[in-house]
Amino acid sequence: MAEKAQKQMLTDIFVGGAREGWNMGVGSIIPNVMMAFIVIKALSITGAMELFGNLFAPLMGLFGVPGEGAAVLMASFMSAGGGVGVMMSLFADGVLSGEHLAILAPANYLMGSTVQYAGRLLGVVSIEARFYPIMFGLVTLNGFIAMLLMRVLI
C-alpha cells in the first residue's frame, strides 16, 4: 500500500481528494443545505421562525447570538451539513451576521450529526446504554463552551 502511495503523482492525489469532495458535495452538502433552505422558508412563511427566535432569545443571548441561532444547533444534531445550511440561509436573510456565524460554527460541528453517530459510533463501540444521555449532554455542553470561547476570541 505504501509503495502504491509512493508511485502516485501528486496531481492524482489531489484529484482523488477533490473527487471525494465532489462526492461529499453531491451526496451530502447539496441535499442537506437544500433541505435546510426549505425548512427555513417554511418556518419563515408560517411565522414560526419569529416565535422560535423569541423563545430562544434569552438562552442564545448569553452567547451573543439571536434566538434564531438555536435553529442552527437543532439542525446540527441531525446533520452538521444541515446546520451549515441553516446558518447560510439565516445569513442570506440577514438574521445572522458574520460574527454570529463565527460563534456558531464550532458548536455546529461539536454537536453535529450526533443523532447519526449514536448508531454509528456509540452503538458500534457498545457504550453502556445509561451513558447515551450523558454523551448527548456532553456534546451540547461542548457546543455551549465553544460559543462562549468564540465570543471572547472574535
Place this chain on the structure above:
Amino acid sequence: MANQHSHTDERTGGIGGYISLFTAIVFFSGVLQSDQWWGVLDFTTMNGAFGSIIDGVAFRGTGGSGARDGFLFALGLVPTCMFALGMVRIFEHFGALEGARSLLTPILRAVMGIPGVCGLTMIASLQNTDTAASMTKLLHEKGELNNKEMHIFTAFQFSCGATIVNFMGSGAVLLTLTNADGSMAVPSSIGMILGVIMICKVLGANILRFYLNHLERKGAFQSQANNKNMEVAHG
C-alpha cells in the same frame, strides 16, 4: 488492525511528517492570507472567489429563496469542499497525520487518561467516524483499552466526529462568505475554529473522565469490566 499499526509505524519518525503537519496548519490557519506572493500558502486566498455575472451579482443571484436558492447556494460550496479535501489528502500523503500521531501519542495519558496506543485510532477518528468506531471496539476487545478508557475515548470521538473531513468539507466555506460591500463576513479563521473544536473535544472527554472516576468511587462503574460483563449489562 495490526497491519495498520505496522504500516503507520514504518512511516513515522521522519522529519517530513512534521514539516507536512506544520505546513498544513499554516495553510489552513489563515495567517498568510494575502494578495502578496505568500498568499499561495493560504487556503482562503487560493480558494479564490466566484466572479460577477452582472453588476457585482454572483451566479447565485439575489433575492432567491427556498429549494432552488438552496441548491444554487450549495453548488457554490462544492469547489471549496473539493479543494479542501484535495489539499488534506496531499498533506496526508507527506505524512502530516503520522506527524500528528507522533506528537499526540506520548501525551494522550496526560491529556485524556487514555493509553498512547489510541494515537492511530484518534487520528483515524479525525477522518472517518466509522473506521475509528471499529478500531476503538477492537482495542477494547483486545484489552488495550479498559471500560473507562473506552468510554472516555468514545466521548472524544462523538463530539465533532470525522473532524477534519466534516469541517473542511462544509465548514471551511463559512470563512469565504462576504458582506454586501465585498468585505469578509466571518471574523475568524479555519485554524481558530478547528482549535476551539479540539479544545472542547478534549474538555468534554475529561468531564466524562471525572464523572466516571466519581461513579467508580461510588461503586456504580467498573473500569476493568470485561466484555462479557458488558454483554450481560446490555442483555
